[in-house]
Amino acid sequence: MLAQGDIEVAAPARSSLALEDVRAAYGPVRALDGVSLTVAEGEVVAVVGPSGCGKSTLLDLVCGLRAPDAGTVRADDAVLMPQRDGLLPWLSALDNAGLALRVAGVSREVARARAREHFAAFGLGGFEAARPAQLSGGMRQRIAFLRTLLAGRPVLCLDEPFGALDALTRAQMQDWLAATLEREPRTVLLVTHDVEEAVLLADRVVLLSPRPGRVVAELPVTAVRPRRRADPELVALREAAMHALKASGGAA
């Protein structure tokens, strides 16, 4: 019980990453134009915008793969799950999953053991020795995600993780990712062009304009988890997001 005079105040969440008035260009092509964005520790933020509006560029900035042309980027150690799964075709599923550990200097045996611990929970049990070509698109994405998770960085940058999957597999993978993040909470910056995916998974949805990308709206998603796609709150948010995207000149 609180003593008289005590005030119960939630401690302000620490920000894991903060972009301030960031601009980025490739020669004459302006990709991002004055983007400011903060993600709190443990928060899942989705970034939605039309193709070419600078979403992948934004993740490159957060992961330190390129520097902004103007503005500032501050981010905790972040790992990128790239838009294409990036699995190495000659490595087994197990070795692909443990790749980030190997790059960090962990021995093959320990990397395999660490990856193996997660295979069953990731729906990959029995496929440890399979090569990427022998796996379905959904399985490949799960391995790519496991590799990202095992990198052990506090911030995960996911670039359209399910963009290449068919609608049914994508829906299954979205539910799977939501459950995985409940089990293993992380700070996540999730890039997608799928508004439904954004409101299903994120605590907050940031909408970008067509190129050069600018933030046109931010929508908090307060619906409790586990979430249902048909939840009227989520349906209304999808409508609001689509409306804001269309008004900015782009639709996801």
Ligand SMILES: Nc1ncnc2c1ncn2[C@@H]1O[C@H](COP(=O)(O)OP(=O)(O)OP(=O)(O)O)[C@@H](O)[C@H]1O
């Ligand atoms: N390496 C590069 N060299 C030149 N231009 C680039 C390069 N990478 C991106 N661009 C340009 O910058 C803009 C933003 O690209 P980016 O890949 O960040 O967009 P995106 O929002 O991720 O698009 P998509 O949804 O199609 O993945 C595009 O117009 C693209 O042509």
Ligand SMILES: [Mg+2]
């Ligand atoms: Mg992209």
